[in-house]
Amino acid sequence: MTATSSSAPGRGDGTDRLPPIRPPYDAHTWREILHLLLNLPVTVLGFVYAITALAVGGALTVTVVGLPLLALALLGARQLGKLERARARWLLGVHVEEPTPLPLARSGGPLQRLWMALKDPVGWRTLLYDVIRLPWGILTFCTVLISLIVLWPALPYLARGLANVDRFMVRGLLSPSDELERRIAELESDRGVVVDTAAADLRRIERDLHDGAQARLVNLAMGLGLAKEKLLEDPDSAAEMVAEAHGEVKLALQELRDLARGIHPAVLTDRGLDAALSSVASRCTVPVKVTVDLPDRPAPAIEGIAYFTVSELLQNISKHSRARSASVDVWRTEDRLLIQVQDDGRGGARLEGGTGMRGLADRLGAVDGLFVLDSPPGGPTVVTAELPWRNRTETDTSA
Template identity: 85%
Template sequence: MTAPSSAADRYDGPDRPGISGRPDDTDRLPPPRPAYPVHTWKEIAHLLLNLPMAVFGFVYAITVLSVGGALTLTVVGLPLLALSLLGSRQLGKLERARARALLGVRVEEPSPLPLARGGSMFQRAWMALRDPVGWRTLLYDAIRLPWGILTFCTVMISLFVLWPVLPYLARGLANVDRAMVRGLLSPSDELERRIAELESDRGVVVDTAAADLRRIERDLHDGAQARLVNLAMGLGLAKEKLLEDPDTAAAMVAEAHGEVKLALQELRDLARGIHPAILTDRGLDAALSSVASRCTVPVKVTVDLADRPAPAIEGIAYFTVSELLQNVSKHSAARSASVDVWRAGDRLLIQVHDDGRGGAGLDGGSGMRGLAERLGAVDGLFAVESPAGGPTVVTAELPWRGREK
């Protein structure tokens, strides 16, 4: 007999692996699954969440379109549809947040609708009905259900059958989701944001015009109108005394003459506040020099314009400088100031400088904020640089529009 060659060959016990034909614990374990990176798990989570989100969005969209469309001709139809579109904006916000967290898609939030300003309920509802963001979000919700079912089923099957290729499937499906989010849930372009800004600016213009009309009405009522009423009464009394007491009548006529002069001066000031004649006749250089002459500190005015801007732009520039110089007189404690106006390309630039105590800002009172809003309403800019101790430099920009020939 031939002896076994080794101790291992001589051992034929039950615990020896591979000899008795009984597999050990290692042979019974399934092959290890690969470890996926974090971004793959996030994509898988997003794809699995597609189905419940798609079901909710589809039900919302179909309900809005069916109920809102059926009630369009009724009193509550349009407001209900408008509210539903505002709600779809919130669903879009939720979807953008989900895409940002799980897919890494950075989509800018669309500009909010300027609904806070004045206007009737119908006007606000009409603004919401014309909102492209709400309608695109509604479209997104309406078409997502088949895609949500497809992605959910594909990922669930791949988890037990196609595990090795699941990362590639998830990446491809997630890329389609990324494209849909960017295409339907992002601001369409700069035009859309510009429309929202112009809607808001229109509200500023309306509010400003209403405030100016109230100021003019108040000035007429409290100033020139009151003086003219007193003048009429004084002349009536003078007429009664003309024969019996000529000296008293003459004194009353002299007093009425003084009232006429004061009323004329107030009417001139009021007309200057609306649109001064010197601005219409001679332009910004002469008009700003006239404003500077009424300032309590010496003001140097430099206007470097080859042509005159459009009347609307010229008027805004005049009133901007006028109000800034009033602030210099009242609040700056300055010793001198300067006004520079020039054109740079398609912009009209204004800079008012004073050597006062500084500390001015847009949050310091309604005057500066009002100027900033007025300039913003016509696509202008307004900046204040005023450290404590001074100096103060206020820069305003307006779009240049030339006068029609």
């Protein structure tokens, strides 16, 4: 029979365990000492950079180059923060995640990218870190240097306390922006994508109306006018012209239906994604198997994005894939709507391949969605899209 003493330190129910005692001079202590000695040169460089950036950028804000210089300085401050996080990770064991990169590549015009860079909270916090650290860097350097000579026994404890202050500063000022700041930056970028996409859609609709149905209706009006003039003197020719006009009316109606389907098809509104995607698949030149497994219908906006995503992907399959078969699967997982479109074609599709994949990815990203393309040379090509599930009833009630 084995007895366990409850009075032994660090034993019992597990709630009174003490951390292991570190020896005064171990590898951790020496790394902390090295970090504190490096504080002076590092903080001097950071201070000079921050003051120069603020002084030059602030003084030149009255000119055209001032704000761009300040934006570049903030981007450079991000890199200084990255180096400081790496130093703290290596010497202090502080693991701070890297901030989300600014989505400048997806933003609208140059002015919008400039404004996003100027409002970057990560860059501004890094400049603040570099400014306030100069007196601290001098203090820690002098304290450790003197302690190496006259306070040798107390140095490990001094180094540990000073290093803990450094850890607090790194976590407080060099940690990533909170989720709200990150989401604001992403939404500001995505707003430009939505505006650009809407403008492009309006231009496409205007062009289709002008070149298609409008031109046919103009010709129809002219043809009917000529038929009216010939109605009495040459009724046979007038009848032929009326018959041609009837054909033009049918073509104009078909073009208007196609245009309306491109804006928002009636079958999607009336019967949902299953029927709408089946209709799109029937027009694809490749046999397509459609499987839609949804307990109910999502919000109209999400439903429309899902429809047009699949529609464009199937058009790409018809034009570029050389596939013999394809499949479309749609289902819901928790609060996300998932779409997977697959074909057995030649593969090799890329986001920058001129097939509209980048536009699809940007559209989905604008509504907090995801777009993943897997298309090795030789195939198969698998596109997985993910959208937030928004309840139709909740959207209707809020509207």
